[in-house]
Amino acid sequence: MTAFTVVTILPEIVEGALGAGVIGRARVAGTLDVATVNPRDFTTDKHRSVDDTPYGGGPGMVMRPGPLLAAIEQASARVPGAHRILLSPAGAPLTQARVRELAALPHLVLVCGRYEGIDDRVVTRAIDEELSLGDFVLTGGELGAAAIVDAVARLMPGVLGEPASADDESFSGALLEYPQYTRPAELDADKVPDVLLGGNHEAIRRWRRGEALRRTARRRPDLLARHRFTAEDDKLARGVPELEVGARVSIALCHYPVTDRTGAIVTTAVTNLDLHDLARSSATYGLDACYIVTPIESQREKCAAIADAWRGEGKEYRLDALARVHAAAAIADAIADLKLRHGADPLVIATTAAADRFPGAVPCTPEKLLHELHGTTAPALILFGTGWGLVDSMIPEVSRVLAPISGRGSWNHLSVRSAVAVILDRLLGLRA
Numbered sequence: 001m002t003a004f005t006v007v008t009i010l011p012e013i014v015e016g017a018l019g020a021g022v023i024g025r026a027r028v029a030g031t032l033d034v035a036t037v038n039p040r041d042f043t044t045d046k047h048r049s050v051d052d053t054p055y056g057g058g059p060g061m062v063m064r065p066g067p068l069l070a071a072i073e074q075a076s077a078r079v080p081g082a083h084r085i086l087l088s089p090a091g092a093p094l095t096q097a098r099v100r101e102l103a104a105l106p107h108l109v110l111v112c113g114r115y116e117g118i119d120d121r122v123v124t125r126a127i128d129e130e131l132s133l134g135d136f137v138l139t140g141g142e143l144g145a146a147a148i149v150d151a152v153a154r155l156m157p158g159v160l161g162e163p164a165s166a167d168d169e170s171f172s173g174a175l176l177e178y179p180q181y182t183r184p185a186e187l188d189a190d191k192v193p194d195v196l197l198g199g200n201h202e203a204i205r206r207w208r209r210g211e212a213l214r215r216t217a218r219r220r221p222d223l224l225a226r227h228r229f230t231a232e233d234d235k236l237a238r239g240v241p242e243l244e245v246g247a248r249v250s251i252a253l254c255h256y257p258v259t260d261r262t263g264a265i266v267t268t269a270v271t272n273l274d275l276h277d278l279a280r281s282s283a284t285y286g287l288d289a290c291y292i293v294t295p296i297e298s299q300r301e302k303c304a305a306i307a308d309a310w311r312g313e314g315k316e317y318r319l320d321a322l323a324r325v326h327a328a329a330a331i332a333d334a335i336a337d338l339k340l341r342h343g344a345d346p347l348v349i350a351t352t353a354a355a356d357r358f359p360g361a362v363p364c365t366p367e368k369l370l371h372e373l374h375g376t377t378a379p380a381l382i383l384f385g386t387g388w389g390l391v392d393s394m395i396p397e398v399s400r401v402l403a404p405i406s407g408r409g410s411w412n413h414l415s416v417r418s419a420v421a422v423i424l425d426r427l428l429g430l431r432a
């Protein structure tokens with residue numbers, strides 16, 4: 001059982017947060033040990049001051065090291081094996097994985113800052129770990145400390161009513177929860193899904209798993225990217241737009257209309273390397289198609305010749321990639337092909353290394369684009385330029401433009417093969 005000692009100048013906040021509900025009851029019953037230690041009780045001046053002005057100037061006050069260090073020392077001695085945590089925006093964001101690890105420790109001392117922060121020597125001398133609840137401004141660490149006590153305590157035996165309900169909830173696995181309903185079965189015209197009213201437990205389990213996958217895709221694509229799909233998940237995903245985004249995304253490598261180094265509108269040559277690598281990236285991320293756009297017929301024939309050469313080799317993994325490659329005479333032809341095959345106009349997205357191109361298109365990131373695709377069943381076509389980039393005035397179908405890929409520097413001449421890989425990975429890549 002983990003004991004908790006919260007070091008705070010405002011114990012009322014911690015008591016208020018941890019005095020009611022299952023946590024409050026467990027404390028009264030003696031299955032949960034939560035105490036507070038107040039640095040103000042360790043002051044020696046007549047004003048009992050816990051703060052002072054910052055060295056070097058600046059706004060606000062800083063917590064004095066003396067009373068805080070004394071309070072942490074006494075708190076740590078209350079139960080053996082203290083692990084001292086500072087709640088701080090500089091800490092690692094708290095996760096359920098870390099909560100589970102903390103639940104194995106005998107004593108957590110949770111130190112709360114106030115004012116503008118605490119004297120840094122307290123951190124270097126008396127803190128083992130810094131944790132944060134997230135990226136927002138708080139007036140103090142107390143609510144973070146209360147959150148950690150709540151999250152850790154609910155994993156301890158005897159704190160929750162049923163032990164089964166402790167760890168099968170959202171974030172323990174990688175998926176959000178399926179939607180829950182209780183009586184009445186009809187709230188005005190709002191009905192509880194039929195499957196939940198029937199007694200088919202296997203059908204209910206399958207429906208819930210499918211809903212959990214769908215909701216996670218829509219609301220927390222970052223979590224879904226970390227989820228390992230089971231064979232059943234793959235089956236449930238089939239035909240669900242939110243879960244098959246890759247199969248609606250196509251790319252086009254455009255050799256026209258692009259500019260050269262002087263700004264003149266030109267047609268560039270198809271290269272063997274680009275074609276190979278884009279086909280392989282397209283297959284890796286499960287894309288619908290990879291269009292090679294060139295108005296020059298002999299260049300389109302070259303694409304077919306390269307494809308034929310692959311076919312000749314007869315290697316199966318290459319054929320998978322190859323099946324996605326289509327030569328097109330113009331961007332409009334690729335768009336027409338998508339419309340024909342999907343029965344809807346594609347969302348056309350331009351890419352550019354220059355932030356001022358495509359001024360009429362809505363700027364977006366791969367993350368925002370993914371969110372948008374979750375909300376539609378329409379296909380998407382991402383355009384990549386060759387040479388010195390796509391000519392923005394000649395592609396009226398473009399409605400979105402992806403922000404340039406960039407590192408810290410101003411030098412930005414990524415190869416188109418690299419740009420495709422980076423964008424596809426940010427859009428569809430797994431993070432597991």
Ligand code: 4FN
Binds near residue numbers: 115134136141
């Ligand atoms: N906050 C940021 C950047 C700089 C300062 C703050 C901030 C309370 C003592 C820390 C904040 C956030 C999550 C404790 C925020 C947390 C705190 C937390 C916290 C008073 C000094 C302060 C992250 C927005 C860039 C005030 C962000 N989880 N300073 O809030 O203690 O636990």
